[in-house]
Amino acid sequence: MSNQKDIESRRRFLKVAAGTTVAVAVMGGVPRFAEAADLPPLSESDPTAKALGYVEDASKTTNPKHTAGADCANCQFYTGASTGRGPCRLFPGKSVNAKGWCISHTPKQA
Secondary structure (H helix, E strand, C coil), X not given: CHHXXXXXXXXXXXXXXXXXXXXXXXXXXXXXXCCHHHCCECCXXXXXXXHCCCECCHHHCCCCCCCCCCCHHHECCECCCCCCEEEXXXXXXXXXXXXXXXXXXCECCC
16 A cells, blocks of 8 residues: 555656756756846936936935945945946846945945
């Protein structure tokens, strides 16, 4: 009796394993995360950028909400390097300048 259950359990496992293998093959393997070099730069004229007051250079903003030293590089939403360009979770599919800034800036937690 338990032999039959073992056989059914193995069959179920093999079906799931085969299905997973096929799914991975169809999807092209493990998903690749976009790198900053793969992302087009965010333009200040982009509607979302305008709505969030994004500027390429934080030192040139006149927005009263900006505080000295706040820029994309030290924001929790920015996932790039501290220089150059990188991805920001607020602007999916685009890269932002590490020296940029927007009104949603939230300092990274230490």
